[in-house]
Amino acid sequence: xxxxxxxxxxxxxxGRAANLPCNHSTISGNEYxxxxxxxxxxxxxxIIHGLKNNETNEMASLIITEDRKSSTLIxxxxxxxxxxxxxxxxxxxxxxxxxxxxxxxxVKS
Amino acid sequence: xxxxxxxxxxxxxxSGTSVKIECRSxxxxxxxxxxxxxxxxxxxxxxxxxxEGSKATYEQGVEKDKFLINHxxxxxxxxxxxxxxxxxxxxxxxxxxxxxxxxQETQYFGPGTRLLVL
Numbered sequence: 406x407x408x409x410x411x412x413x414x415x416x417x418x419x420g421r422a423a424n425l426p427c428n429h430s431t432i433s434g435n436e437y438x439x440x441x442x443x444x445x446x447x448x449x450x451x452i453i454h455g456l457k458n459n460e461t462n463e464m465a466s467l468i469i470t471e472d473r474k475s476s477t478l479i480x481x482x483x484x485x486x487x488x489x490x491x492x493x494x495x496x497x498x499x500x501x502x503x504x505x506x507x508x509x510x511x512v513k514s
Numbered sequence: 515x516x517x518x519x520x521x522x523x524x525x526x527x528x529s530g531t532s533v534k535i536e537c538r539s540x541x542x543x544x545x546x547x548x549x550x551x552x553x554x555x556x557x558x559x560x561x562x563x564x565x566e567g568s569k570a571t572y573e574q575g576v577e578k579d580k581f582l583i584n585h586x587x588x589x590x591x592x593x594x595x596x597x598x599x600x601x602x603x604x605x606x607x608x609x610x611x612x613x614x615x616x617x618q619e620t621q622y623f624g625p626g627t628r629l630l631v632l
Contacts, residue, residue, distance in 0.1 A: 505557060
């Protein structure tokens, strides 16, 4: 069973930042937070992951709260091509990825 | 880097035939590959974990005799759907974990194979 809770859908204006929340209140100390996204009819694409500290890469930023019970994925300047289902997954090192329902992000012009 | 390919991308077959789907890691070696299935408007469901040189581990409810998995090398895993039926029509996706020691590794996914059984 998925260990995370995400809103079913969100809208974002093109060029604006998209902030996708995720609750993982039962996360344990050695579990990582992973974010993937799936564009229609494609395989999931890795975005970012983190354990405790905030992380940033060329695609996004990941903000993890101090108690690690929630996190936010930030796409700084959303484009139409960022429209996808975004999955927040809590995973222990080496374990299987369990996908929940995710958040459908619609970027609109 | 970290590219995973699948072949074929799309296949249509008659009921009762067997279909083989290949998953390749193109620029890295992977001791572990995973197979997922995704029905329309649903999330990905893990079917099995494939380890190079050993038998695959199947998730509860997945028939190992129907979904044969072979992971013969560090860059190739195959999924064979035997005696396919219309209810096996789905989007099959593989993923692979790069073979790197001591680092929290990420799974990289293939583009998926859409199977339609008539």
